[in-house]
Structure formats: structure tokens, C-alpha cells
């Protein structure tokens with residue numbers, strides 16, 4: 281016998297795609313993907329509420345230098361099974377990375393250039409030490425990698441141990457940049473194996489249009505019409521921070537905005553970042569979220585990765601250098617750690633980038649990135665220039681302009697991208713608990729969760745976020761197409 285009360289069943293029969301009121305919180309890729317897919321499915325009352333005064337979330341393309349820069353997502357990571365790439369591959373919108381990663385140079389803190397064959401061999405040893413294959417293992421990625429790397433190095437002849445150690449430290453910082461973790465020793469090895477890397481080029485870029493061109497594509501927005509949101513015109517409200525979501529009982533869901541405005545909905549899709557959920561879930565949801573959801577919010581992690589942009593009069597790196605890895609020598613590192621510049625230890629690379637010939641882009645991770653965000657812009661520039669002049673074996677002029685990101689400080693993000701830690705494993709939770717919808721007794725999805733952190737296999741990426749937006753839109757479509765019984769059987773798709 282159905283547990284769905286008769287009165288509710290009768291009401292359900294009256295609900296339809298034409299009448300259902302859906303509010304999406306957040307206009308990052310997950311929110312835009314959900315909204316556009318719902319419209320494609322024929323839903324009529326779709327609204328997106330966005331706390332910032334712009335759409336895009338952690339996709340933030342701004343005019344800068346000779347064209348644009350991406351303060352957040354920049355590359356399409358991979359081709360096979362990547363929904364972003366699938367959408368754009370035939371549209372002449374993106375370019376492959378070519379030789380980009382192979383022409384990074386390795387500089388020691390005494391300005392010595394490590395011979396490229398040595399550097400490449402050590403880097404390959406480190407890359408080969410990253411676990412892959414189907415078998416889960418407990419413990420951290422850092423433990424596994426360290427053990428394996430030194431086994432690999434032991435097989436190599438004529439390798440300077442100090443350089444091997446410096447390259448390894450630089451490699452680990454780079455991996456933290458990819459994963460989003462502060463250190464590799466908090467990163468879950470098991471989850472690393474569950475993340476599905478899309479085969480193909482991992483650094484496909486968006487020419488001089490930036491990642492925002494993907495959002496325009498989803499919305500069918502015109503590039504030459506400023507502020508055009510295509511099919512979402514009139515459906516997105518900016519500067520509308522949601523401060524409370526009341527999902528009690530089985531009546532309307534009620535959202536309260538920061539200015540006290542109230543809105544009613546039949547379904548709410550939350551796409552705010554894991555950082556926002558961590559900080560605000562206690563006050564945001566009334567009643568409190570169920571224990572499994574809270575455990576996922578607590579157990580999953582959101583790391584900090586920030587960018588540093590330097591615009592020069594002309595490109596300062598030699599033509600055949602695409603970027604630089606910084607290798608701190610032991611004594612210099614000791615001195616650095618005792619100085620006011622200690623935070624620069626976590627700047628792991630700097631590189632040129634496509635279609636912006638006069639620009640250099642640097643990356644900083646973890647706790648030191650969060651510290652950097654608290655410094656004045658001038659202090660950050662002073663420190664960065666000190667470091668670059670310490671390493672580079674040629675003169676570096678003062679840049680014309682400088683810009684850094686502050687993803688952690690922004691209360692609408694509180695970090696950069698998510699990962700699964702060994703603590704996540706300990707709590708036996710994961711993206712599937714975050715993704716699970718909160719339904720009523722008839723299986724009607726009321727409160728739904730999308731966003732990169734809710735993706736089991738593609739978390740931390742735009743393609744993962746996009747998939748989760750589609751997942752939740754499809755969940756509603758399924759519900760209205762087949763009725764409540766089908767929905768209660770649905771599992772998160774990824």
C-alpha cells in the first residue's frame with residue numbers, strides 16, 4: 281500500500297510542468313545547467329536567485345589586458361565523457377594545449393635551471409607514482425605517493441637527491457592545486473580512484489572569450505548584447521542572497537532573501553558551494569537538514585586555490601618557456617619560513633597563457649592562499665616580485681598591473697573546489713549523500729542539491745557541476761513524467 285496520503289495524491293495529480301514553481305539558488309554552471317534544462321523539458325515557472333551581482337559563480341571571465349582573463353574555471357579538463365567538450369567540440373570555440381606542459385622550466389632558488397631531461401625524468405617518476413587502477417586503498421594520497429616516488433627514484437642512477445626532493449615538493453604542491461587540498465596527506469586515496477578523469481587534452485582553453493562562453497552557449501545568449509541571458513532573460517535575479525529556506529511539512533517551500541523578501545516554491549534546487557553550506561547550513565535550513573546530509577557537508581572538504589595575474593608591457597618569459605616550477609633549496613626554504621614572505625612557499629607555478637601574450641598567471645594553494653587573501657594587494661605584489669626576482673635568471677620589470685583572486689574570503693563561495701578527505705572516508709559519507717533529494721511521503725522531490733561537490737565522479741570541475749544541474753532538472757522531469765513512484769526509486773546519476 282502507498283504511504284502517500286490520499287489528499288496529497290489528489291494534489292499531486294493537479295501539479296504539472298506548467299504550474300510547478302521551481303527556484304534555483306545560485307547561477308554558477310550547475311544552476312544555469314539546471315535552469316536551461318528545465319526550460320527545455322517544458323517547465324514554465326523557473327527562477328534563479330543569485331547572491332552576487334553577476335551570473336557564473338566560479339566561472340568569472342572579466343576583461344583584462346589584451347582581452348579577458350578567467351578568475352575561476354579556465355580550462356575544459358578532458359574530452360571523452362566531458363559534457364562541456366561534447367557541447368563545444370564542433371563549434372570552433374576551443375583550442376588544445378599542444379606542448380604547453382612540456383615546456384615548463386624548473387628553477388632552483390639559487391637561479392639554477394635544472395637540466396630539462398633530469399627534471400622531466402623526476403616529474404615522470406612522480407606522475408607514475410600517482411595511484412590508478414580499480415583497487416581502492418585506505419590512507420592518504422600523500423602517503424602512497426611519497427612511498428612510491430622514492431622507490432622510483434631509487435631505480436634512477438645519477439640523480440641528485442636534493443634536486444629529486446625539490447622536484448617532488450614542487451610536484452606535490454601542483455597536485456594540491458589540481459585536487460584543491462591543502463596537503464596530499466589529507467586527500468583520500470579511495471576517492472582519488474573514484475574520480476573519473478576524462479581522457480584527452482586536460483587543458484583545453486577558450487581562446488580570447490574565456491569560460492563564460494560556455495555559459496552563453498547553455499543559455500543561447502548573444503555575445504554582442506551586454507547582459508543578454510538568452511532563454512534565461514527575465515528569469516534570473518541578481519544580488520538576491522537567500523538567507524533561509526523553510527522546507528517544513530508538505531506545503532509550499534518558503535525562501536527568505538537577505539532583504540526580508542519571501543518567495544514560495546514547489547521545488548528548490550540548491551547549488552551554493554560546499555563552503556557556503558558548511559558555514560551556513562544551520563541557519564539556512566528550517567528545519568535543520570537530516571543527519572546524513574549534515575555529515576556530507578561536514579565530511580566533504582573545499583580547498584582554496586587562488587590565482588595571481590601580472591600584466592607586463594611585453595611577455596617577460598623566454599619564448600620557449602611556457603612556465604616555471606619553483607624549487608626551494610633547503611637553506612632558502614628555512615629562511616623563507618622565518619620571514620614575512622613565508623606564504624610564498626605555496627606559490628607553486630607561474631606561466632604564460634594563451635591569447636594573452638603580456639600576462640603571467642601564478643597559482644597559490646591552501647592555508648597560505650587564505651593568508652594571502654588577507655594581505656593588501658600591494659603587499660602581495662611586493663612579495664611575489666621578490667620571489668620571482670629571486671628565482672628568475674634574468675631581469676624582470678615591474679608589471680603594469682596586478683590582480684589576485686580571493687575565493688575563500690568571498691562569503692558566496694568560501695573556497696575554490698571540493699575534494700574528499702580521509703575524514704570523509706572515516707564518516708563514510710560522500711557526494712551521494714549531498715546529492716540525495718529531500719522528498720515528501722509521495723516521493724516528490726522538494727529540496728534538491730546540485731553543484732560540483734555533489735558529483736561522485738567529476739567533482740571540482742565545471743563539467744561535473746553541469747552534470748549535477750542536469751541531473752536535478754531530469755529528476756523533476758522524471759517525477760512529472762512518470763509520477764511519484766518512479767522518482768522515489770531514482771538514485772543520483774553520478
Ligand SMILES: Cc1cc2nc3c(=O)[nH]c(=O)nc-3n(C[C@H](O)[C@H](O)[C@H](O)COP(=O)(O)OP(=O)(O)OC[C@H]3O[C@@H](n4cnc5c(N)ncnc54)[C@H](O)[C@@H]3O)c2cc1C
Nearest residue numbers: 306308309310331337338353354355522731732741742745
Ligand atoms: C581558481 C579556480 C580555478 C578553477 N579552474 C577550473 C578549470 O580550469 N576547469 C574546471 O572544470 N573547473 C575549474 N574550477 C572549478 C569550477 O569553477 C567549479 O567546479 C564550478 O564552477 C562549480 O559550479 P557550481 O555551479 O557547482 O558552483 P558555483 O560556480 O560556486 O555557483 C554557485 C552560485 O551560488 C551563489 N550563491 C551562494 N550562496 C548563495 C545564496 N545564499 N543565495 C543565492 N546565491 C548564492 C554563488 O554566488 C554562485 O554564483 C576552478 C575554480 C576556481 C575557484
